[in-house]
Amino acid sequence: MKFVDEANLRVEAGDGGHGCVSFRREKYVPFGGPDGGDGGDGGSVYLVADHNLNTLYDYRVNRVYKAQRGGNGAGKDRTGAKGESRYLRVPIGTLCFSRETDELIGDLTENEQTVRVAQGGYHGMGNARFKSSTNRAPRKTTDGTPGEIRELRLELKLLADVGLVGLPNAGKSTLLAAVSGARPRIADYPFTTLTPQVGVVGVGPLRSFTLVDLPGLIEGAAEGIGLGHRFLRHIQRTRLLFHIVDLLDAEGRDVIEQIQTIEAELEQFSPELASRPRWIVLNKTELVDAEETAELCERVRTTLDWQGALYAVSAIRPDSLNRLLGDAMDYLESEAAERRAASDAEDMDSDDDHES
Numbered sequence: 001m002k003f004v005d006e007a008n009l010r011v012e013a014g015d016g017g018h019g020c021v022s023f024r025r026e027k028y029v030p031f032g033g034p035d036g037g038d039g040g041d042g043g044s045v046y047l048v049a050d051h052n053l054n055t056l057y058d059y060r061v062n063r064v065y066k067a068q069r070g071g072n073g074a075g076k077d078r079t080g081a082k083g084e085s086r087y088l089r090v091p092i093g094t095l096c097f098s099r100e101t102d103e104l105i106g107d108l109t110e111n112e113q114t115v116r117v118a119q120g121g122y123h124g125m126g127n128a129r130f131k132s133s134t135n136r137a138p139r140k141t142t143d144g145t146p147g148e149i150r151e152l153r154l155e156l157k158l159l160a161d162v163g164l165v166g167l168p169n170a171g172k173s174t175l176l177a178a179v180s181g182a183r184p185r186i187a188d189y190p191f192t193t194l195t196p197q198v199g200v201v202g203v204g205p206l207r208s209f210t211l212v213d214l215p216g217l218i219e220g221a222a223e224g225i226g227l228g229h230r231f232l233r234h235i236q237r238t239r240l241l242f243h244i245v246d247l248l249d250a251e252g253r254d255v256i257e258q259i260q261t262i263e264a265e266l267e268q269f270s271p272e273l274a275s276r277p278r279w280i281v282l283n284k285t286e287l288v289d290a291e292e293t294a295e296l297c298e299r300v301r302t303t304l305d306w307q308g309a310l311y312a313v314s315a316i317r318p319d320s321l322n323r324l325l326g327d328a329m330d331y332l333e334s335e336a337a338e339r340r341a342a343s344d345a346e347d348m349d350s351d352d353d354h355e356s
C-alpha cells in the first residue's frame, strides 16, 4: 500500500439522544405518572495506534469519519441506546493536530494507545426526571448535546531507534535487508528506496532494536531538491544515526566529500538532528584491501577531525556487521538506562520540592 505520511480529516462525534415526554397508560389508572426515558450518549471518535500499519493512506481516500448518534429516550422509562464509538486505526508514530488551532491533540507512540479526538454528545433527560411534589405531570425534557466536530491533521513520524542516512546507492537498503526481516528494493541505481522502511534487528536472544532506512539524501535535499527532504522527518525521532558511506562511489566522489555533503544536509534541515549521536559506517569494504580501508579511516579521523564512532563494513557480508549491531544495541540500552535514571532523579527532586 502507498506510503502516506500526512492526511487531513474531519471527525464527527454522535449527538446525544433526546429525552422523551411520555405518561404511563394503564387500564384503570387514569392519571399515570411521567415515564419518558433519557436519551443515550452519542459515540465518540478515537485514534488507536496499531503496529501493523505503516501508512496513513486510508485517510487520504476517506476524509470524514462519524460516530453514531445516541438513541432518543422512549416511554415506559426506556433509555435510548448509546451511540457506537468509532475507532480509527493509525500507525505508531502518528501525531494528531487540530487544524483550527494547530494544537497537538495526541502523539501515539505505543501499540493500542488510544486518544479521544471528538467527544460524543451527552444524553438529554426524559420527563420522568422532572417529577416533583408540585408537578406530578411534567412535560419538560432536555435535548441531547451535539457531538464534537473537529478538523484534524495527522502527521506520521516513524518511530525507530536507529536511522540510516547516506547518499543514494551507499548501500542502506542492502544493510537493512541483511540485518532485519525488512525486504526493501535494492538496485544499483539511485533512489530505489522511495519510501521509508522500518526493520527489526535482533541481537541475540530477547534483544532487538528498530532501524529505519530513508531514501538517499542528495545535495540540496534539505532545500527540497530530490526526494530525501520529504522523509527527513522520519529520522527526527531516532536516537542514533548510522551515516552510511560508499567506499567506492560510482560517481567517483571522495569519501570525505560524501560525508561532508550529508553532514551539511542534516545541519541545514535541523541543527537538532545534526547534533544527534551519529556513527560513520564505511560500506563495501570487500571491494578494497584492508590497508586501503585503514588508510581511509585514518583520513576521516584526521581530515574531518572525527572523534565519534567509525566502522568499516560490507553490507553483503553479514558477519562484518556484528560488531556494529552489538555496539548499537549496547549504546541504546545504556542510553535508555541513563534516561530512566535522570527522570527518576527528577521525580525525586520534585517530591523534595513538595516536602519543603
Ligand SMILES: Nc1nc2c(ncn2[C@@H]2O[C@H](COP(=O)(O)OP(=O)(O)OP(=O)(O)O)[C@@H](O)[C@H]2O)c(=O)[nH]1
Pocket (backbone or CB within 6 Å): 166, 167, 168, 169, 170, 171, 172, 173, 174, 175, 185, 186, 187, 188, 189, 190, 191, 192, 193, 194, 214, 215, 216, 217, 283, 284, 285, 286, 287, 313, 314, 315, 316, 317
Ligand atoms: N560490493 C558491494 N555492493 C554493495 C554493498 N552494499 C550495497 N551494495 C550495492 O550497492 C548498490 C546500492 O545499494 P542499495 O542498498 O540499494 O543503496 P541505498 O543506499 O539503499 O540506495 P537508495 O535506495 O538510492 O537510497 C546495489 O547494487 C547493492 O547491491 C556492499 O557491501 N558491497
